[in-house]
Amino acid sequence: MDKILEVKGLSQVYGKGCDLCFTSTGAEFETNICPHCGSIVALHDLSFDLYKGEILGIMGESGSGKSTAVKCLYFDQMPYSGSAIFFDDTEQKQLFNLNPAQRRSLRNHRFGMVYQNPNLGLNFDISAGGNIAERLLMSQVMNYSEIRERARELLARTEVLTARMDELPKNFSGGMQQRVQIAKALATRPPLLLLDEVTTGLDLSVQAKILDLILEIQSELNTAMIVVTHDLGVIRLLAGRTLVMKYGRVIESGLTDQILEDPQHAYTQQLVASAL
Amino acid sequence: MSNGINFAFLDEYAKREIRRSVIKAICIPGYQVPYSSREMPMGRGFGTGGLQLTLALIGANDSLKVIDQGSDDSVNAVNLRKFVEMTCPGIDTTTRLQEATLIQSRHRIPENSLRADQILVLQVPYPDALVIVEPSEDKRKIMHSEADYSRLLVKLYEDIVKFDEITISHRYPTRINGHYIIDPSPIPRYDVPKLHNSNALILFGAGREKKIYAVPPHCSAEPLAFDDVPFRVENFTDSHGERRACKQCGSRESFLDEFIDEQGERVYQCSDSDYCEQQQELARG
Amino acid sequence: MTSKALLTVENLSKTFFLHEQNKVIPSSSHVNLSVYSGKLTALIGATGVGKSSVLKSIYRTYLPSSGRLLYETATGEILDLARALEHRILELRREEIGFVTQFLHTLPRQKTLDVVAMPLYRQGVDKQEGRARAAELLAELNIPERLWEVPPATFSGGEKQRVNLARGLIASPRLLLLDEPTASLDAKTTDRVVALIQRKKEQGVGMLAIFHHADLVTRMADDVVELNVPILEKS
Numbered sequence: 001m002d003k004i005l006e007v008k009g010l011s012q013v014y015g016k017g018c019d020l021c022f023t024s025t026g027a028e029f030e031t032n033i034c035p036h037c038g039s040i041v042a043l044h045d046l047s048f049d050l051y052k053g054e055i056l057g058i059m060g061e062s063g064s065g066k067s068t069a070v071k072c073l074y075f076d077q078m079p080y081s082g083s084a085i086f087f088d089d090t091e092q093k094q095l096f097n098l099n100p101a102q103r104r105s106l107r108n109h110r111f112g113m114v115y116q117n118p119n120l121g122l123n124f125d126i127s128a129g130g131n132i133a134e135r136l137l138m139s140q141v142m143n144y145s146e147i148r149e150r151a152r153e154l155l156a157r158t159e160v161l162t163a164r165m166d167e168l169p170k171n172f173s174g175g176m177q178q179r180v181q182i183a184k185a186l187a188t189r190p191p192l193l194l195l196d197e198v199t200t201g202l203d204l205s206v207q208a209k210i211l212d213l214i215l216e217i218q219s220e221l222n223t224a225m226i227v228v229t230h231d232l233g234v235i236r237l238l239a240g241r242t243l244v245m246k247y248g249r250v251i252e253s254g255l256t257d258q259i260l261e262d263p264q265h266a267y268t269q270q271l272v273a274s275a276l
Numbered sequence: 277m278s279n280g281i282n283f284a285f286l287d288e289y290a291k292r293e294i295r296r297s298v299i300k301a302i303c304i305p306g307y308q309v310p311y312s313s314r315e316m317p318m319g320r321g322f323g324t325g326g327l328q329l330t331l332a333l334i335g336a337n338d339s340l341k342v343i344d345q346g347s348d349d350s351v352n353a354v355n356l357r358k359f360v361e362m363t364c365p366g367i368d369t370t371t372r373l374q375e376a377t378l379i380q381s382r383h384r385i386p387e388n389s390l391r392a393d394q395i396l397v398l399q400v401p402y403p404d405a406l407v408i409v410e411p412s413e414d415k416r417k418i419m420h421s422e423a424d425y426s427r428l429l430v431k432l433y434e435d436i437v438k439f440d441e442i443t444i445s446h447r448y449p450t451r452i453n454g455h456y457i458i459d460p461s462p463i464p465r466y467d468v469p470k471l472h473n474s475n476a477l478i479l480f481g482a483g484r485e486k487k488i489y490a491v492p493p494h495c496s497a498e499p500l501a502f503d504d505v506p507f508r509v510e511n512f513t514d515s516h517g518e519r520r521a522c523k524q525c526g527s528r529e530s531f532l533d534e535f536i537d538e539q540g541e542r543v544y545q546c547s548d549s550d551y552c553e554q555q556q557e558l559a560r561g
Numbered sequence: 562m563t564s565k566a567l568l569t570v571e572n573l574s575k576t577f578f579l580h581e582q583n584k585v586i587p588s589s590s591h592v593n594l595s596v597y598s599g600k601l602t603a604l605i606g607a608t609g610v611g612k613s614s615v616l617k618s619i620y621r622t623y624l625p626s627s628g629r630l631l632y633e634t635a636t637g638e639i640l641d642l643a644r645a646l647e648h649r650i651l652e653l654r655r656e657e658i659g660f661v662t663q664f665l666h667t668l669p670r671q672k673t674l675d676v677v678a679m680p681l682y683r684q685g686v687d688k689q690e691g692r693a694r695a696a697e698l699l700a701e702l703n704i705p706e707r708l709w710e711v712p713p714a715t716f717s718g719g720e721k722q723r724v725n726l727a728r729g730l731i732a733s734p735r736l737l738l739l740d741e742p743t744a745s746l747d748a749k750t751t752d753r754v755v756a757l758i759q760r761k762k763e764q765g766v767g768m769l770a771i772f773h774h775a776d777l778v779t780r781m782a783d784d785v786v787e788l789n790v791p792i793l794e795k796s
Contacts, residue, residue, distance in 0.1 A: 001652060051648055101422045108426075126430055133433045137426040144436055144502035166437050212670060219682060237668060241647050255621055255647055262623040266580030273581070 003087050004191060004224045005050040005073075010082035012068050012248075015039025017080065025247060027267065032063070032247040042068040043248045046082070052191065053222035057239025057256060059229060059271075065248035066228045070194045073226070074113045075103045086110070086192070108138040112185030112223075116197035118177035121184065122169050128155065128180045129165035135187040154183040158213060175206035182213065186221075193217075193225045199234060211237055232275045236260060244268050284331040285363040290314050294332035294488070298479060301490035306456030307420070308403050313486040323356055323382060324483030326399035330360060330380045333395060339368040341376035346384040346531070346547035356380065371550050383446075385467040387530050387551040390476035392493060398461045400482040403489065405449040405459040423455050429500060436505055448507075451498045452491055460497075466509045466531045471497035512544070522546045525555035565633065566595040567736055567767040568619065573628035573643075575614045576793070587791035588614040592628070594769070594786040596736060601758070601768040603782035605775075610788040612771045613663075616738045618643070619769070620660045621650045632658075635735060655683045660738040661729035665721040667713060673699070673724055674709045680732035698727040701757060703750055718745040726754060730761055737761070739770035743777065755780060 013021055018037035025032045025041040032041045043065040050056050058066040072079045073095065084095040088110060098106070107113075115121045122131050132151040141147055152162045158179040164172070169180050178198055185193060195214065199207040211234065217223060227238050235242050235256060242259045244252040244267070252265040263269045284291065290312075297311040316324040334340060340360055344353035348371040357369050370376050373386050380397040390396055406416040409427040419425070428449055435442050446462040450471060460471060461480055471478060471491050478491040491497055501507040512520045512532050519528045522545045530551060532544040546552035573592040578585050589611025596602045604612045617623040619630055619642055630642035635657055640649065654660075659680070667676045675682075677699060678691030686694075699709055702723040708716065713724045726742050742758070743751045758781060762768065772778050778785060 001648060049648070054648075054651075100418065104422055104424065123427075123430075126434055127437065129437065130430050130434050134426050134430045137429040137433070138424070142429075142503045144433065144505045146504075147433065147502075208670065212668075215668065240651050253647075254624070255650060257622045258624060261617070262577070264578075264624065269580050 002052045003049055004052050004054075005087070006085045007049075007069075007073070008047045008083045010043060010046040010069065010072060010084065011041070011080045012043040012065070012072060012077070013039050013041055013080040026249045027246050027251050030247070032065070041248045043072070043079070046243075046245075046250060048243060048250075048253070050192075050224050050226065052224055053218065054241070055218060055225045055227055055239045057227050057229065057235040057242040058245060059232070059235050059242055059259075060245035061230050063247075064245040066230075066245050067196050068248075069245075070113070070196050070226055070228050074111055074194055075107055088191075108135065109188050110190050110192065112188070112190040112193040114178065114181045114185050114193070114195045114198045116200050118169065118174070118181050121181040122177065124168060124170040126168070127166045128160065128169050128172070128183075131169065131180060131184050132187050135184055139188050150187065151183075154187055155180070158183040158186075159209070173206075175202050175210065178202065178210055179213070182210075182217075186217065186223075189221060191224060193223050194228075195225060196228045197230070198227075199231070200229070214238060232260070232271065244271070281363060283364060284334055285316075285359075286314060286328065286331050290328075291332040294328055297488045298329070298332070298490065301479070301488050302477070302492045304456075305492050305495050306452030306458045306489060308456075308458075308487040308489045310486055311488050313483045316483070318355075318359075320484040321401065322352065323380070323399040325481030325485075325488075326380045326382070326397045326483075327356060327359070327481075328483060329397045329479050329481040329488065330378060331363070333397070334360065334364055334367055334378055336366040338377045339370050339375050341370050341373065341379045341550075343379065343381040343384060343386070343548075343550075345382060346533070347549045349549070352382065372554075373550055383462050383464075384531070384547060385463055385470045385478075387546070387548045389470070390474060392475045394476040396474075396476050396478045398463070398478065398480050400459065400461040400480045400487070401484070402447065402459055403480065403482040403485050403487040405447070405457050407459075420456055423457075425449075425451075425457050425500070428457065432500060432502070436502075442501070442505065442507070445510075449500045451496075451500060453495050456489075457500065458489055458491070460491075464510060464531060465499070465507070468497070468499050468507070469509065473497075520544045522552060522555075525552045525559065527552070527555050566631075567598050567633055568596040568769070569629075569631045570594045570615070570619070571629040571631065573615060573618060573630060574626050574791075575611065575618050575623055576626045576791075585793060587611075587793045588623075589618075589788060590791040592786075592788060595784070596767045596769045597783075598735070598767045599762055599765045600783040601762055601770055601781050602784040602786060603778045604769065604771050604786055604788060605778060606788035607790070609790070611791050612788060613740055615788070616660065616740050616769065616771065620654070620658065620738055621645075621647075622660075632736065655680075657735045658738070659729045659732065659734035659736070661726050661740065661742050663722075663740050663744060665713060665725040667724075669712065669714065671712055672710050673704070673713050673716075676713060676724060677727045677731055680728060680734075684732060694731060695727065698731055699724070701753065702727055703753060719747070719750065722746065723750070723754070726757075730757065733761065733764060733766060735765075735767060737766050737768045739768060741771055741773045744773045751777075 017039045020036045021034040021039055021041050022044050024035055046069055060066045071077050086093045129151040133147045136147050155162050155165050160179045169177050199210050239256045242256045243250045246267050252268050263272050297309045301309045342353045342357040344350040378395050382399045410416050432442050446464050447459050448465050448468050449457050450460050451457045473494050477493050480489045499507040514520055521528045523543045524545050530546045533547045535543050537543045574590040575588040576585050592615050618625040625643040632640050632642050674692045674695045677695035681691040713721055722745050743754050
């Protein structure tokens with residue numbers, strides 16, 4: 001089994017921060033706002049390993065820090081402290097020591113991100129095919145016919161009508177927009193895919209199809225994924241292992257079936273007990 | 277000067293700053309060097325960027341040619357030329373390319389190739405090729421520094437999707453020395469290949485946007501294109517597939533302007549008036 | 562028995578702490594047992610003595626509270642399943658340890674053939690071969706062919722149970738945990754299942770099983786372990 005990502009002590013603070021931030025927030029204080037300086041401790045001391053082809057779930061309610069974690073890993077924001085090593089074939093990359101060009105290169109070639117809000121992942125002013133083309137062009141694919149062909153394949157794979165590939169994604173339904181986002185994220189066949197609440201807000205039947213698609217992709221391409229969600233059902237379906245977060249901290253982690261059948265932390269027990 | 281105006285209008289400090297920026301621009305081909313564009317006695321947008329470059333570079337031994345859309349005698353060219361003549365006593369002006377050491381131009385690069393001892397100054401309205409895809413200058417600067425031009429390429433992709441060809445007619449994004457992509461000023465596609473491996477130094481001045489950039493001599497300049505959809509220049513062929521000729525000089529090799537004559541007929545003639553005249557002189561013997 | 566045990570459970574206890582009610586619930590206590598390759602160990606005891614808890618603790622669906630679960634891996638390493646890294650457990654689940662639970666948990670919308678072949682897919686077997694082997698096993702377990710291409714969600718209890726069993730047996734794990742694998746089957750089908758389990762035993766699979774009928778224990782068990790009512794220990 002090959003490790004693909006090793007995250008250690010990842011923390012994020014919004015605000016100026018103080019020496020007491022980390023020791024005065026968290027689950028036992030039932031807040032992530034530092035009472036001394038008013039900063040928000042969005043994430044503290046997140047550590048985990050991710051292996052090739054594995055799906056890791058990060059579960060928590062809004063404000064628990066789960067999205068902050070993936071946004072740091074995708075360089076949407078730089079963390080306050082902590083490290084993350086990406087094992088890229090033979091190379092090890094310290095994510096937060098990279099320069100902006102190296103970060104952009106990883107984002108474009110090796111990582112894929114699917115956001116809850118398609119607005120963040122797609123450029124609504126260019127066609128669905130153009131969105132995929134952008135990612136391919138970033139990877140120096142400079143042949144127009146090849147780009148067309150790859151975009152068509154990806155959209156077909158994610159079950160977007162290829163007849164609509166030259167339409168603007170803003171004319172698409174929410175589920176369709178997510179499919180285009182997934183196609184775009186997959187364009188460079190990244191070994192790591194980050195999924196941030198990708199099914200939230202979609203109709204149940206559409207959710208189911210997106211989840212099926214994610215599983216199929218995982219088994220076809222052996223893509224490692226981090227799935228961030230507040231939905232126990234999504235975790236149950238997708239993740240082999242799960243981290244449960246609250247107030248920016250991991251309060252419990254384990255095999256997904258163990259988290260669901262033998263939760264240890266009071267919060268997780270309550271969460272599992274209240275699931276439908 | 278008796279009226280108290282310095283040679284070449286600009287004070288020496290201003291000239292020195294512009295020259296420094298020019299040197300930087302030459303050292304980093306295609307990079308837009310910011311400079312403190314001075315107020316000139318004409319509206320911004322009338323070639324003040326080009327003019328400041330010209331004034332900072334011109335010396336008593338120079339011979340200046342000013343072109344506007346290929347022509348030496350359009351109002352804009354005449355005014356700029358007169359201004360330089362007035363403020364730079366002792367310099368020569370000319371309309372002949374071969375006689376010029378410094379050429380300031382708008383929208384065209386002369387038909388005949390430039391020499392190593394010549395400098396071409398192009399007036400630029402919008403210096404940044406990325407402005408069509410990214411409104412924030414901060415972000416554009418980062419994109420330039422990282423040579424992140426994929427969004428510009430997407431624009432080309434969308435063009436081909438919609439129109440089956442790249443429709444950009446002027447300001448064609450061109451990659452200089454393998455890194456920076458420039459807006460080569462509103463020259464037609466036809467002139468873009470002349471940037472590549474040029475004998476002469478080519479400078480770009482944007483007065484309103486306060487930017488100077490350069491394509492140094494013998495530097496690569498590649499118009500953006502796809503491997504299988506190559507860059508093409510305007511072709512000037514008629515409905516029979518034949519190359520149109522200039523009605524004045526008969527050249528079939530120049531960039532042509534289209535007119536409607538008094539009879540209502542479409543006629544074509546060289547956009548480069550100096551070239552056209554010289555062709556006619558040659559023909560007369 | 563002289564051969565080396567595949568799995569040795571030493572003094573396993575499992576308790577649950579319910580935060581909401583601030584209550585400790587004992588589930589199984591001081592369990593000792595061994596499982597050998599090619600043999601079946603049956604867990605017996607009254608309802609509520611924590612038979613299923615033992616299986617779940619071995620599979621790590623439950624976190625054991627105390628005790629050791631020493632498992633000898635295919636490479637000869639002795640691993641305490643109670644403390645092994647999660648990735649290691651996932652790897653063992655994929656390669657070596659199978660679990661047939663009482664209820665069929667499947668991905669919705671997945672064809673029965675794929676449900677059954679999933680353990681093979683996870684080991685890298687391609688779809689075509691996986692489906693062929695799944696079909697063979699489903700036929701042997703008397704699941705009508707018309708059901709193979711539909712998801713098992715609408716199947717009867719007995720059908721679901723056989724699908725579950727087929728999935729647990731298809732990859733021939735080294736250790737198989739069986740939780741009432743024949744509970745809802747008629748006599749004829751039970752016989753087929755018994756035959757299949759016997760064959761797997763002959764192939765060397767070590768099994769730990771809970772049966773709902775004493776006669777099944779007699780028919781199949783090489784070893785019987787009786788669990789006692791769990792007691793609450795003082796901490």
